[in-house]
Amino acid sequence: MKTLYIIAGPTASGKTSFAIELAQKLNTEIVSADSRQIFQQMNIGVARPTIEELNKVKHHLIGVWSIFDKYNVSVYENQADEIINQLFQNKDNVVLCGGSGLYINAVINGIDDMPVCDEQIRLQIQNLLETKGLSHLQELLKEKDPEYYAMADIQNQRRVSRALEVCLQSGKPYSIFRNQKKKEKNFRVRFIGLERDREELIFRINKRVDEMIDLGLEQEAVELYPHKELQALNTVGYKEFFEYFDNKISKQQAIELIKIHTRQYAKRQMTWFRKEKDIEWINLSKSTINIDDIL
């Protein structure tokens, strides 16, 4: 049976180097599960592995997609599946490494097939939201899909909008597409979670942000500034610089905010991963784990 080793955990926990070491031991390659490192145009701010690191082990799904093209979990699942299956033809093990919980979940369990929605409908809903407000969308959803309405996070405009999008596109309730059946994947999973003590994680985050600044994050942000409205750039490390460029905050404040927002992001990641029951947690603050021990 083929095995997919998943290395997950909050940002700055040390996933990259851990995954490289593991992949070298297993003589295999790494597939990224990172919703931002996928983009060509983002590098420093998304903490991509360095050139040296990328040369040690072959990485997939890093810097392969343009910020100008639509991207989502479904696309990711297809790409990741294809690469993983291909790698399994010659290898018994593959390493999946990243911090995007939903993406990892898509690789493990698959994601329901949904109708493809055209841009028109999304814009229409977006427009409704702006002109008539969330409550109007809620009413619409209640009418189109009472079942989902009853269980959904109605306050979350993203959830409500997406559900409506599917309803309007298909003419059917969103719920009927959400069977949430696990897809059969032809590999087994070793799910490893990397964590750190809070203080140490904060220290590592702060240090890494400072390093990003030294590496030229500001310049990278300058280059991306014209496209700041793109969803891909609604990203910690860039959006704060955009605020600075807009003269809303000082550079010092921007840097401080990047640290804070990264911390909060790490916390959300932990919330996500904590609910995953099959994770074998390794606290890197407490133990210096020998990779051979987990093989």
Next chain:
RNA sequence: GGGAAAGUCGCAUAGUGGCAAUUGCAACAGACUGUAAAUCUGUCCUCUUCGGAGUUCGGUGGUUCGAGUCCACCCUUUCCCA
């Protein structure tokens, strides 16, 4: 030395007689099936059998049925004149 302004729950801020006290941030906990580094929710003085109970607004006194709000003095900070 003289004058002015200000001190509110981690920080910032609202509050000029009915207030456990506004709002933002941070923090903490959580949700998450196609925007996910996104988006959203709850808690946030203490205790609680969640009905409440007890202590709060620099300090000490006072006025008042009632004081963060009014008065007196004191302490601290900032600014202006020396």
